[in-house]
Amino acid sequence: MQEIEQTLFGLVTFVYLVVVVLYVLGLAYRRADLERFGLLTLTAGFALHTIALILLWISAGWPLLADLHQSMVFLSWSIVLIYLIVDRLYRIPASALIMIPAAFFTVGVGQVLYEGDRALPEELDSGWLVVHVGVSLLAYAAFALAFATAFFYVVQEDLLKRRYRQVRHLVLTLAGALGLGTGLYAGYLIADPTLFEDAAGNRVYAYSGADVTIILAGAAIGLVAALAVGWVAARGASRPSFANRLPALNLLDNLSSKSVVVGLALLAVGILTGGIGAYQEWGAFWRWEPKETWALAAWLFYAGYVALREFANWRGRNTAVLAIAGLFLVFFAFLGVNLFLPGRHDFN
Amino acid sequence: MRLAVLGVNHKTACLSLREQVALNTEASQKLVRTLVDCAQVSEAVVLSTCNRTEVYLAGTELPLRTVAKDCLCSSTGVCRTDLDDSVYYYENMDAVEHVFSVAGSLDSMVLGEAQILAQLKEAYSVAQESGTTGPMLNRLLRRSFEVGKRVRSETKISEASLSIASVSVDLARNVFGDLADRPVLVIGAGEMAELVVTHLKGRGVNRILVANRTYERAVALAEKFGGEAVRFQEEHEDPKRGQKQVGSHPHNRALAQHLELADIVISSTGSPDPIIGRKLLEGVMRRRKNRPIFLIDIAVPRDIDPEVNHVNNAYLYDIDDLQEVVASNLDEREQEAVRAREIIAEEVGSFEEWARSLTVLPTLVAFREWASAIKDEELTKFLGRMPDLSEEDQEKVQALAHSIINKILHPPTVAVKERAAADEGYLYAEALRTLFQLNGAGRSESGASENDRASSGFGSEDKTNSNSRS
Numbered sequence: 137m138q139e140i141e142q143t144l145f146g147l148v149t150f151v152y153l154v155v156v157v158l159y160v161l162g163l164a165y166r167r168a169d170l171e172r173f174g175l176l177t178l179t180a181g182f183a184l185h186t187i188a189l190i191l192l193w194i195s196a197g198w199p200l201l202a203d204l205h206q207s208m209v210f211l212s213w214s215i216v217l218i219y220l221i222v223d224r225l226y227r228i229p230a231s232a233l234i235m236i237p238a239a240f241f242t243v244g245v246g247q248v249l250y251e252g253d254r255a256l257p258e259e260l261d262s263g264w265l266v267v268h269v270g271v272s273l274l275a276y277a278a279f280a281l282a283f284a285t286a287f288f289y290v291v292q293e294d295l296l297k298r299r300y301r302q303v304r305h306l307v308l309t310l311a312g313a314l315g316l317g318t319g320l321y322a323g324y325l326i327a328d329p330t331l332f333e334d335a336a337g338n339r340v341y342a343y344s345g346a347d348v349t350i351i352l353a354g355a356a357i358g359l360v361a362a363l364a365v366g367w368v369a370a371r372g373a374s375r376p377s378f379a380n381r382l383p384a385l386n387l388l389d390n391l392s393s394k395s396v397v398v399g400l401a402l403l404a405v406g407i408l409t410g411g412i413g414a415y416q417e418w419g420a421f422w423r424w425e426p427k428e429t430w431a432l433a434a435w436l437f438y439a440g441y442v443a444l445r446e447f448a449n450w451r452g453r454n455t456a457v458l459a460i461a462g463l464f465l466v467f468f469a470f471l472g473v474n475l476f477l478p479g480r481h482d483f484n
Numbered sequence: 485m486r487l488a489v490l491g492v493n494h495k496t497a498c499l500s501l502r503e504q505v506a507l508n509t510e511a512s513q514k515l516v517r518t519l520v521d522c523a524q525v526s527e528a529v530v531l532s533t534c535n536r537t538e539v540y541l542a543g544t545e546l547p548l549r550t551v552a553k554d555c556l557c558s559s560t561g562v563c564r565t566d567l568d569d570s571v572y573y574y575e576n577m578d579a580v581e582h583v584f585s586v587a588g589s590l591d592s593m594v595l596g597e598a599q600i601l602a603q604l605k606e607a608y609s610v611a612q613e614s615g616t617t618g619p620m621l622n623r624l625l626r627r628s629f630e631v632g633k634r635v636r637s638e639t640k641i642s643e644a645s646l647s648i649a650s651v652s653v654d655l656a657r658n659v660f661g662d663l664a665d666r667p668v669l670v671i672g673a674g675e676m677a678e679l680v681v682t683h684l685k686g687r688g689v690n691r692i693l694v695a696n697r698t699y700e701r702a703v704a705l706a707e708k709f710g711g712e713a714v715r716f717q718e719e720h721e722d723p724k725r726g727q728k729q730v731g732s733h734p735h736n737r738a739l740a741q742h743l744e745l746a747d748i749v750i751s752s753t754g755s756p757d758p759i760i761g762r763k764l765l766e767g768v769m770r771r772r773k774n775r776p777i778f779l780i781d782i783a784v785p786r787d788i789d790p791e792v793n794h795v796n797n798a799y800l801y802d803i804d805d806l807q808e809v810v811a812s813n814l815d816e817r818e819q820e821a822v823r824a825r826e827i828i829a830e831e832v833g834s835f836e837e838w839a840r841s842l843t844v845l846p847t848l849v850a851f852r853e854w855a856s857a858i859k860d861e862e863l864t865k866f867l868g869r870m871p872d873l874s875e876e877d878q879e880k881v882q883a884l885a886h887s888i889i890n891k892i893l894h895p896p897t898v899a900v901k902e903r904a905a906a907d908e909g910y911l912y913a914e915a916l917r918t919l920f921q922l923n924g925a926g927r928s929e930s931g932a933s934e935n936d937r938a939s940s941g942f943g944s945e946d947k948t949n950s951n952s953r954s
Binding site for chain 1: 797816
């Protein structure tokens with residue numbers, strides 16, 4: 137069972153990679169048939185993904201949030217689900233270029249992190265905490281969609297404002313930042329620094345020289361690969377016909393802000409249920425742990441986004457930039473804290 | 485059977501000559517009839533549009549240049565020497581390639597335009613009604629319609645907008661998506677502004693505000709557009725104000741109010757100075773709560789300060805910007821034309837194959853007719869000598885003879901058919917003709933078997949031609 141399920145996850149990772157290539161080619165060469173085929177392949181991959189999750193559920197028990205592996209493959213599944221729904225409703229093949237790589241990346245990382253099917257630790261097996269983790273992950277997925285649509289808002293607007301010229305630096309900046317982050321994280325996972333407790337009882341990571349080299353190499357590879365893809369993409373994108381194929385600014389702006397509102401609500405629920413669960417388990421609602429702090433910071437950031445939009449009439453580019461910046465905060469709250477600032481949330 | 489095309493188009497002839505050779509339906513009908521009355525011509529189609537007049541011919545003998553030219557001159561009254569300088573003439577595969585290019589709109593003034601295919605169909609049906617089409621042109625034109633469809637569906641040659649008006653609509657759609665119910669403000673008047681409004685209305689725009697220097701003129705224009713006239717104060721409001729500040733003056737309240745309402749603005753006034761400045765628009769954007777606004781400035785000198793494009797959520801395109809988009813779109817169409825030419829080359833190839841197999845067919849028909857004539861003759865002789873045979877036995881004898889003939893004919897027929905598409909296909913046909921002395925019999929009505937060697941050479945000869953052309 138475990139073997140089948142892990143083979144399936146491996147297959148899903150590969151299928152998502154194929155889908156990414158299909159969408160990139162489809163957009164670059166303006167081939168609608170490639171995009172259709174990409175969507176078909178994605179749907180097939182999603183079906184496999186669902187089967188694998190069910191198998192994992194059977195062997196490890198519900199919910200699938202016991203370790204980072206389970207959270208990652210579940211998050212990836214949520215991203216694809218949201219993308220498929222949005223694509224059904226709004227037909228935005230371009231946003232696939234953000235969502236599907238994200239899904240590929242999360243499921244791929246989840247694969248790397250696999251250490252056997254683990255059941256949820258007893259202390260966490262509380263209804264509140266399960267809802268807490270699940271809802272928080274969905275919130276992150278919503279923020280990812282807000283990011284994707286905001287990204288294309290900025291691209292579409294730059295194309296319009298700059299008359300289809302000079303968009304290269306923009307695409308390169310965005311792609312480079314994405315590649316750098318991805319590479320750093322992948323490097324970290326491969327290096328796998330050891331965790332130990334120092335004299336004062338704090339758990340800290342020990343980075344060896346080799347670890348540092350691997351992490352830096354990962355960052356460099358990610359950056360170079362993303363810049364190369366960005367260079368090609370920017371070249372194809374610098375023309376009116378590409379802009380015509382992107383969704384309209386109005387739609388991207390609406391979708392991005394709606395995603396933020398949904399994400400904000402979900403994250404609020406996530407934080408509250410986490411607090412309640414923690415109170416039941418440990419007797420304290422809030423402890424200012426790094427993860428709690430960062431999640432709260434992300435929540436406040438997005439609340440600021442909504443406030444500015446509502447009360448200061450921020451629209452379009454300004455809010456899009458906020459939605460893009462916000463995801464880096466979320467990314468850190470979700471992963472960075474676990475990796476660099478250990479606390480009670482270590483397991484997940 | 486040979487094909488030929490003779491004609492003039494926008495590249496080879498000036499407008500005045502094209503006007504002279506343009507033919508209406510009646511004249512076209514007359515011309516095709518005159519053409520097929522000529523001895524060498526068996527089929528004829530005439531295509532006449534504002535950019536081209538072309539004659540498509542199938543005949544028994546090449547060249548058909550003189551015949552076609554003479555008929556065209558006599559039916560239009562154009563002097564021959566005038567035509568000589570501008571006329572082009574293609575034969576066989578070059579002619580096929582030309583017709584396919586025309587159908588695929590690669591030969592059009594506006595690359596990828598949609599009308600030519602309909603015009604070609606119309607020309608074909610006119611010729612059909614006149615009874616001047618036959619197997620060759622039927623095949624050629626029907627195939628060309630398919631080519632036209634393929635080019636349009638398999639390439640994006642007709643996709644990118646090539647006019648200022650349609651580009652404006654594309655851009656507005658990139659901002660707003662659906663344009664239905666977006667209020668439009670038209671400032672000033674002009675042909676271009678009208679065109680843009682027409683295109684916008686095609687996208688569901690139904691609220692059009694018209695502002696003009698004089699209210700009366702605005703009312704007249706509003707009636708034309710089906711919109712509503714609005715007041716628009718200008719310079720005379722404050723005579724002390726300097727010319728430079730006219731547009732950017734934040735107190736141009738009437739204009740600001742309309743800008744607050746409209747999502748799309750088309751400006752084309754004769755004003756020497758900008759009427760919408762950055763400051764004015766910044767104020768407007770505050771009151772619009774930053775709802776996006778798309779401004780099209782088609783006036784020269786410009787009506788809207790270019791700085792306006794730097795205001796958040798405001799998108800400004802002037803005539804040069806639009807022109808540039810058109811140029812870039814044209815470039816895209818040209819890239820698509822490369823793919824379209826590949827499709828055409830492929831189609832020319834398969835037409836060539838068909839034309840070659842055609843030249844072998846009459847020989848095979850003659851071959852079969854010859855054999856069955858012998859069979860019938862011998863059977864009649866034999867049955868005449870054996871009057872006592874029962875009906876059943878007679879049938880058996882007939883079946884036997886039939887079967888022997890078929891068995892003998894089968895291998896050579898298959899072999900010749902198989903080789904028909906190859907370069908030396910005509911050699912086999914010729915061998916059959918020589919060996920069985922088929923020269924008199926089985927000549928098809930289309931005259932295809934006149935001289936197998938020459939008419940098969942049709943294909944190979946033209947292949948080299950088209951290769952050297954491309």
